[in-house]
Amino acid sequence: MLRRALITTSLCCLGLSAATGLTAEPALTSGLNSFGGPGLIEMPFALAHPDGQLSVTSSYFQNNLRNTLSFQITPRLSGSFTYANITDITRGTEVVELFDRSFSLHYQLADEGVWQPALAFGLNDVLGTGVYRSEYVVATKTLTPQLRVTGGIGWGRLAGVGGFTNPLGLIDDSFETRDARDGNLGGEVELDQIFNGPAALFGGIEYQATDKLKFILEYSSDDYPYEGESSFDYRSPVNVGLSYRPRPDLDLSARYLYGSQLGLQATFFIDPKSARAPSGLEKAPPPVRRRSAAELGWPQDTGWAASPAERDTIALQAAQILTAQGIDLVGLVLKPDHARVEIINDTYLEHPEAIGRSARAMTRVLPASVQQIEVVLVVNGMPASATTLQRRDLEDLEFAFDNSWSIFARARISDAPGPLAPLPGSYPRFEWDLGPYVTPSLFDPDAPLRADLGVELNTRYAPAPGLLFRGQLRKKLIGNLDETTRQSDSVLPRVRSDYNLYDTEADPRLTELTGAWFFRPGRNLYGRVSAGYLEQYFGGVSAELLWKPVTSDFALGVEANYVAKRDYDMLFGFQDYEVATGHVSAYYEWDNGYFGQIDVGRYLAGDWGTTLKLERTFKNGWRVGAFATFTDVSFEEFGEGSFDKGITVTIPIGQVTGQPSRDTYTTVLRPVQRDGGARLDVSDRLYGLVHDAHTPELQESWGRFWR
Amino acid sequence: MNMRSGLLKPLSLALLLIVSACARPAPPDLRATLTRAQIDAFEQPLILVELPQLGSSATLIPVARNGDVQTWSTADGVGLSYERGLPVATRGLGVDLMGADVTGSLAALNSGGGTTAYYPRFHSHLDGAQQIRYLSFQCQITGRRAETITLIGQRHAVQRIDETCHLPDARVENSYWRGIDGTLWRTKQWLSEDAGYLITERLRK
Numbered sequence: 020m021l022r023r024a025l026i027t028t029s030l031c032c033l034g035l036s037a038a039t040g041l042t043a044e045p046a047l048t049s050g051l052n053s054f055g056g057p058g059l060i061e062m063p064f065a066l067a068h069p070d071g072q073l074s075v076t077s078s079y080f081q082n083n084l085r086n087t088l089s090f091q092i093t094p095r096l097s098g099s100f101t102y103a104n105i106t107d108i109t110r111g112t113e114v115v116e117l118f119d120r121s122f123s124l125h126y127q128l129a130d131e132g133v134w135q136p137a138l139a140f141g142l143n144d145v146l147g148t149g150v151y152r153s154e155y156v157v158a159t160k161t162l163t164p165q166l167r168v169t170g171g172i173g174w175g176r177l178a179g180v181g182g183f184t185n186p187l188g189l190i191d192d193s194f195e196t197r198d199a200r201d202g203n204l205g206g207e208v209e210l211d212q213i214f215n216g217p218a219a220l221f222g223g224i225e226y227q228a229t230d231k232l233k234f235i236l237e238y239s240s241d242d243y244p245y246e247g248e249s250s251f252d253y254r255s256p257v258n259v260g261l262s263y264r265p266r267p268d269l270d271l272s273a274r275y276l277y278g279s280q281l282g283l284q285a286t287f288f289i290d291p292k293s294a295r296a297p298s299g300l301e302k303a304p305p306p307v308r309r310r311s312a313a314e315l316g317w318p319q320d321t322g323w324a325a326s327p328a329e330r331d332t333i334a335l336q337a338a339q340i341l342t343a344q345g346i347d348l349v350g351l352v353l354k355p356d357h358a359r360v361e362i363i364n365d366t367y368l369e370h371p372e373a374i375g376r377s378a379r380a381m382t383r384v385l386p387a388s389v390q391q392i393e394v395v396l397v398v399n400g401m402p403a404s405a406t407t408l409q410r411r412d413l414e415d416l417e418f419a420f421d422n423s424w425s426i427f428a429r430a431r432i433s434d435a436p437g438p439l440a441p442l443p444g445s446y447p448r449f450e451w452d453l454g455p456y457v458t459p460s461l462f463d464p465d466a467p468l469r470a471d472l473g474v475e476l477n478t479r480y481a482p483a484p485g486l487l488f489r490g491q492l493r494k495k496l497i498g499n500l501d502e503t504t505r506q507s508d509s510v511l512p513r514v515r516s517d518y519n520l521y522d523t524e525a526d527p528r529l530t531e532l533t534g535a536w537f538f539r540p541g542r543n544l545y546g547r548v549s550a551g552y553l554e555q556y557f558g559g560v561s562a563e564l565l566w567k568p569v570t571s572d573f574a575l576g577v578e579a580n581y582v583a584k585r586d587y588d589m590l591f592g593f594q595d596y597e598v599a600t601g602h603v604s605a606y607y608e609w610d611n612g613y614f615g616q617i618d619v620g621r622y623l624a625g626d627w628g629t630t631l632k633l634e635r636t637f638k639n640g641w642r643v644g645a646f647a648t649f650t651d652v653s654f655e656e657f658g659e660g661s662f663d664k665g666i667t668v669t670i671p672i673g674q675v676t677g678q679p680s681r682d683t684y685t686t687v688l689r690p691v692q693r694d695g696g697a698r699l700d701v702s703d704r705l706y707g708l709v710h711d712a713h714t715p716e717l718q719e720s721w722g723r724f725w726r
Numbered sequence: 727m728n729m730r731s732g733l734l735k736p737l738s739l740a741l742l743l744i745v746s747a748c749a750r751p752a753p754p755d756l757r758a759t760l761t762r763a764q765i766d767a768f769e770q771p772l773i774l775v776e777l778p779q780l781g782s783s784a785t786l787i788p789v790a791r792n793g794d795v796q797t798w799s800t801a802d803g804v805g806l807s808y809e810r811g812l813p814v815a816t817r818g819l820g821v822d823l824m825g826a827d828v829t830g831s832l833a834a835l836n837s838g839g840g841t842t843a844y845y846p847r848f849h850s851h852l853d854g855a856q857q858i859r860y861l862s863f864q865c866q867i868t869g870r871r872a873e874t875i876t877l878i879g880q881r882h883a884v885q886r887i888d889e890t891c892h893l894p895d896a897r898v899e900n901s902y903w904r905g906i907d908g909t910l911w912r913t914k915q916w917l918s919e920d921a922g923y924l925i926t927e928r929l930r931k
Contacts, residue, residue, distance in 0.1 A: 293854035296820030297920070303805025303817035306790030306797050369856060418795045418807055418814040420827040420848040423858050637858040677820055721860040725824055726817065 046385075047167055047227045048264055050235070052152070055722035056125050056141065059223040060239045060258045060274050060282075061176075064169040065139035067127040070094045071637065072543045073289040078272075080282035082106040082250040088688070089665070090643050091494050092635060093129040097646075101668055102462065105150070107250045114249045122146045129393035136160035142213065143176070146664075150245060150709060153177040155215050155221075159161065167423045169237075174214050176329060179242030180256045182217035233273070235263040243277070255279030266635035291641035300726055301367075304339060305380045309414045309676030314387035321355035321388045334365050334442060338386040343680065344376045349397055349445040349484070358385055359393040360387060361402070361439055368640055368673045368681050370396055370712055375426075378413055382674040385410075387645065396712040397436050399537040399703060400485030401545060403712035404569050405435035417725070429719045432714045434569040439484050448481040460500055462690055470500030471522070473532075480527020485538055489702060491531040503687075510656055511694040512596055514556065514584065514623040518692065525589030530555050535703060545705045554700040557582040557623065558683045559597075565705035567606075570714045574606040574706055580699050598625055600699055606706050606713045608715055612636050614644070617705075623697040626650035630698065638719045640671030640683065648696030656695070663696035665689035756783040762879035765929050772930040773798055774878075775806060777867055779922025780819065786930070805855055808925075811902075811910035813917065821920035824850045824858060834867050835887060835902055835910075842866055851918050861918065863891035863899075875903050875912055877927050882911045891916070898923075 049068055054060030055076035057066055068074070068091040076087040082105060089099040103119045110117070121144035131137040135159040156543040157171030165342045174185070175197065187194035195217025223237030237258045247253030260274025260282070272284040322330040330353050338348045341362065350361030360381055366371035374394045381392050393407045405584040412429045416422045453476050460469040473495040480488040507516035511527035521528075533551035541547050545565040553559040559582030566576035579601035585593035602620030609615070616632040628650025647664040654661035666688040710716060756774060764880055765772060776783040786798035786806060795814060797807040804818035812828040830845030840918045847863040869888035874881055882905055889900040898916035 290854070294856075298817075298820060298822035298824070298852045300818060300820050302803030303797075303799060306805075307792055308790070309792045314798070415790065415793050418809065418825055420814075420850050420860070422825040423850070429914050535809040637855060639854065720856050722824070722852050722856055725815075726822070726852070 030710070031108045037073055041714075046230075046235055047161065047225065048262065048270075049088065049166065050225070050233070050262060051076050051087075051270065053083065053085060053282065053284055054078075054099065054101055054123065055089045055286075056123055056143075057097060059169060059225065059235050060260045060272075061239045061241060062169070062221045062223055062274070063125065063139070063141055063155055063157050063171065064167075064223070065127065065137040065157045065171075066131075067091060067125075067139070068097060069290065071291055071635065073291065073643065075287050075289070076284065076286045077642060078284035080276050080280040083246065085118070088550045090635075092643075099123045099125070101151070103151075105246060105250060108150070108245050109243065109249045113639045116461070117150065119150050121151050121369045123151075128524075130160060131159070135157050151176060152212075153241075165227040166195065167225045168222070169225075169262050170217050170220065172220055173240045174216055174218050175212075176244070177221065177240050178217045178219040179244055179361060180219055180240045182240075185214075185216060185218045187214055187218075191702065216609075231264045232263070233264075237262045239277070246352055247277075251277070252279040253612070283559070290541055291637045291639070291643070294639060294674050294677070299673070299723075300677040301679040301726075304376045305344065305726065307379050307385055307413050307417045308383045310410075316344070319355075320386065321389040323386045324353060324388075325353045333384055335385070338355055338380060338442070340355075340380040340384060341377060344372055344373075344380060345377070346377055346380075347445070347448075349442060350395070350440040351442055353386050353389075353438045357391045357393065357407075358389045359395060359440070361395040361397050361441075363397050365681060367679050367723070368636050368683075369723045371717055371722040372679075372726050374717075375724035375726065377409050379417075382413055383408060395439075397439065397484070398708045398712060399487055400439075400481065400483075401539050401709070402435040402437065402439060403709045404717070405433050407431040407433070408676075422725050423722045426724055427718065432569060432717060436542050436544075440526055441484055446481060446483050449479070451476065451478040453477075458498075458500065460503075462689070463505070465503070465505060469499050469503065471495050472502045473498070477588050479496075485536055487537065487703070489535070490532050491529070492527060493530055495525040507694075509658060509694045511624045511626070511652060512598075512692050514598075515697045517587075518556075520587045521589055528555070528589035529591070530589065531702065533702065537703070537708075537719045540564070543707055547703060547705055549701060551701070552585065552591075553580075553582065553702075556585055557699060558585055558593065559583055561699065563699045563705055563710070567706065567709060567713065572608045572610070572715050574710070576604040576704075576706060578602050578604070578620075579702075580701070582699060598623055600625075602630075602698070603708070606710070608710070610715075612638070614642070618698070622648070622650055622695070624652070624694045626652045626695055629650075630696065638662040639674050640669070641674065642667070642669035642685075648698075650696045652695035657692050660691040660693060663689070663693065701714050744767075756785070757878055760878050760929075765878060768930065771928075772931070774929050775928045776927075777819070777923070778925070779919060780821075781862040784869060806926075808926070811926075813911060813915055813926070816921070816924075819921060821918060822851060823917045823921070824847070824852060824865070826850070831865060831889060831900075834889070835904065836908070842868075851920075861893060861895060863898075865889050865891040868899075873903065877911060878929055880929075884911055 032532050053061050056063055059555040070091055072091045074089045078085050084104040085101050087099050087101040091097045101121045105117045107114050108117045111354050116137045123143040125141040127139040129138040138158050140156045143153045153173055155171050155173040155177050159169040160319035161167045181630040185194045185663050191281030197212055217239040221238055221240035226234045239258055243253050258274055258276050260272055262272045264270050264272055274282045277283045334351050340346045345366030347363040349363055352359035360377055362377050364370055367373045377394045378392050390405055390410050392410055393405050395405045396403045408430050416425045420426055456473055456475045458471045473493055474540040475493045476491045494652040503519035507513050509516040533549050535549040538546045541677050543566055547563045549561045551562055561580040563578040565576040580598050583593040600621050600623055602618040604618045607615045614634040614636045620628040621627050632646040633644055644667045649662055669685040735741050771788050773786050781880045784800040786800050788796055789799045790797040794859050797805055801806050807815040809828055810832055812831055814826040825828050827848040830846050842906045844864050844866050847865050849861040850858050853859050868890045871886050873886045884903040884905050887902045900915045902910055903912035912921055912927045916923050
């Protein structure tokens with residue numbers, strides 16, 4: 020059919036248009052080096068990737084495997100997280116296998132001009148244990164449309180070949196020496212070493228032969244000090260390679276490295292700002308019913324409003340037509356000239372689409388005297404916002420070319436703290452689903468990738484508006500998480516680090532069983548009280564209050580919990596560890612696509628501190644961010660990694676499949692899970708529930724109102 | 727109350743509606759599977775649309791009218807809306823036309839000829855970040871000539887009107903096959919880079 024055909028064909032079309040965009044002259048493609056950062060083969064260059072681009076890179080040459088997730092955080096700043104597996108690396112006097120995590124930053128200082136080259140600097144392995152630690156300043160200039168040259172100066176590991184005295188010594192003598200690492204546990208920046216010690220030059224040339232094929236020659240200043248004898252045979256600093264791009268989102272590279280090794284690399288590019296089917300593949304919305312001139316005559320017939328039978332008929336018809344749109348009608352207030360429609364949107368990622376469909380559907384069932392349609396978004400039994408639309412605007416603007424902006428200008432979005440008007444029969448609500456789950460465990464030094472796979476049963480039961488019971492039961496089918504033998508060496512209360520004891524003993528496991536009450540204490544305020552088995556490792560009570568005006572980019576919240584550690588069988592019992600934990604949180608959504616959150620309070624191990632979180636938020640629901648927690652636990656007490664930190668990626672499922680869905684997939688990449696700075700993982704935190712029903716985010720996705 | 731109750735007609739009609747072409751690169755021609763007898767037996771208006779770039783085609787029936795805009799639907803719920811024969815919205819293509827202003831084109835089509843003045847045309851669509859993007863065309867009638875076309879066994883004497891529309895970085899050619907009474911029996915209109923051309927044929931008035 021028309022829609023289904025498009026799922027398969029739109030991809031081909033994208034490929035076609037991209038190919039036709041490249042005409043006679045091959046344009047130089049960007050590139051990623053073997054560490055996944057912007058660069059040549061092993062060396063960096065001074066260019067940036069397209070803003071917001073995510074890339075996943077895997078590169079290999081003898082005994083050296085690197086997997087990198089790289090993200091262009093801003094137009095100039097990119098960050099890369101690399102997980103490397105090096106066999107036969109020399110550490111001190113031993114030859115060992117090493118699993119190494121490193122994080123690198125690349126910042127473009129200047130764009131390329133007519134004469135001026137692009138200029139960038141970078142810090143490699145800023146936080147890890149330092150195998151790849153280095154810094155560089157690099158310049159890149161495009162000479163002809165097919166030829167680009169790069170030259171740079173490196174410090175640290177990038178000063179391994181032809182090193183000379185640090186020119187920064189002219190500024191201060193202390194730049195000339197680079198101390199050995201302090202031998203920290205990872206996580207510390209050790210700013211005093213950056214750009215210190217000897218320096219060396221590196222460089223390279225790229226030649227774009229065809230649209231898809233690029234040749235690269237480079238001179239590497241990395242002499243592989245730890246690997247160059249035991250891991251492979253280092254002979255020469257010159258590398259040659261080719262990069263082949265069969266599709267715009269795929270790069271395959273092959274290279275001959277250091278005079279002895281064949282290397283291979285594959286990179287997959289993801290642009291969160293693109294979509295396979297931007298406007299979605301869901302069915303057409305219900306058309307607006309325009310009232311006839313006769314219906315709009317005077318006097319208006321309002322007799323229906325006094326007739327319970329007619330009102331019941333309208334409510335029934337409204338429920339039917341909204342259900343057909345995947346929208347649940349849970350409340351309805353009918354007045355002669357005004358209808359208030361209370362809906363639950365579990366279907367469309369962007370609430371404006373649900374608001375638009377509800378309003379259009381209501382034009383088909385409401386008597387002609389109703390002039391205003393007010394759509395209230397209900398979230399976990401709380402009214403989160405009310406959008407009031409003039410029915411005449413819906414009739415007039417349905418097909419205007421600027422219909423989305425026009426209707427937004429005429430819509431009134433306000434807080435709706437008042438009580439709901441539940442329709443008889445809309446509660447209780449019960450939902451359940453049975454599906455697979457996967458819990459991967461990355462970065463275990465003994466086995467870098469472990470996972471469990473099984474089935475999970477999810478249930479949600481809402482007996483009345485605002486009351487919600489949740490349960491999640493998991494049964495493992497296959498997996499090896501229980502093979503972890505590594506015992507926690509934590510000196511803190513073991514609130515997270517004995518996860519392997521849970522993995523071994525809990526099957527089946529009750530991951531969540533809670534009752535929660537959601538309520539609106541007043542204007543701009545939202546409340547939650549939860550009790551039960553709140554998360555995998557802890558149970559107890561949790562209470563939260565959020566202040567979030569409907570038009571505001573800013574929100575404040577406070578959460579208090581009293582919890583006990585659950586038994587390792589993850590069923591009903593508790594262990595002998597109880598803690599009061601809670602936070603004060605501030606949330607801010609910048610206009611230009613960034614989200615920041617600060618939590619200050621007490622963590623599960625009883626430590627006090629602060630979590631900082633910064634996310635790049637895309638208007639279509641993609642989010643890429645990082646967080647770090649600093650508490651009064653010292654780096655030594657914390658152990659490996661020094662403090663809790665990680666990277667989060669949230670993918671809206673519907674954006675990938677084209678089908679409407681509010682499901683998102685969030686993954687947290689945490690280099691190491693320790694006990695310091697651990698926060699309770701309770702469901703349904705209020706900010707996450709209500710923020711996308713408020714004006715700033717409704718406005719961002721309002722283009723879907725007429726979809 | 728079900729706005730698409732019109733689709734729940736006897737099976738033979740459903741079959742007629744469901745017929746569509748999915749395969750690429752050469753979609754089987756939907757026109758070859760339809761006969762005039764089938765269309766005549768079908769007691770309501772019917773259009774056939776084709777999106778060559780998307781490799782799709784389907785037949786549609788009318789489901790709603792708002793002023794001058796008629797909305798049509800395929801059996802699987804894709805909606806196309808035309809203002810007096812010119813597309814102003816698509817819903818469900820994945821690369822939809824969200825809205826359009828075609829008043830300039832309509833006026834030029836109905837002006838009777840002779841003018842080569844430029845007039846604007848506007849389209850809007852959603853990009854991958856869910857933002858509305860506007861296309862602003864400058865258009866001009868570039869040709870009118872008499873033709874005879876045959877739509878599934880039915881011949882129409884028409885005037886073919888060609889319209890050239892300029893974008894800042896591209897040029898597209900729209901065509902209209904207009905009957906003596908003003909009916910647009912066939913049109914070929916460009917929607918957007920992702921959707922390409924939309925061909926619409928009026929099989930039954």
